[in-house]
Amino acid sequence: MNKEKNNFLWLGTIVNTHGIKGEVRVLSNSDNLKMRFKVGNSLIYFRKEIMEKIIIKTMRFHKKFILLTFEGVDSINDIEWIKGLKIYCEKNELDDGKYYLSELVDKYVKDQSGEIIGIVTSIFDHGPYESLVIKLNNGNSTNVPMIEEFNFQFDGKIINIKIPKEFIN
Secondary structure, three states: OOOOHHHEEEEEEEEEEEOOOOEEEEEEOOOOHHHHOOOOOEEEEEEOOEEEEEEEEEEEEEOOEEEEEEOOOOOHHHHHHHOOOEEEEEOOOOOOOOOOHHHHOOOEEEOOOOOEEEEEEEEEEOOOOEEEEEEEOOOOEEEEEOOHHHOOEEOOOEEEOOOOHHHOO
16 A cells, blocks of 8 residues: 555654563654554554554553554564654644644744744654754754744745744854
């Protein structure tokens, strides 16, 4: 089954195995982790550009990771090959003006003068708010909180923010 990756929401990356019973560590960039990684949910991954599904058997939290096991996987030998793969779920249609946070990654960022200042490389969840990690044109990186004071706007292609000079120097 081969589908375009654009039809899917990137949930995170399987970064390693955990123990010998087929459990894996997932570093997730998603929100609502309990819903996204609910037991019985299907996760999607691409191996050699072929889409495959795997069903969650167990889920628990451990430090900054989500630990998962999958149906039909009983040992580390059954799952070791999956390390490093990105995992996805199917995207649901959103109302106009709504977007998934993962859609902001790799988007250009303009400041209040309309100048492109960099590109979003990742999103970091601070708990009460998320922040954009932006690789600036000068080669440095900065974290910009997605809060009201920065007048954050996204039109589906470009992120516009009102950003103090201290964040970009």
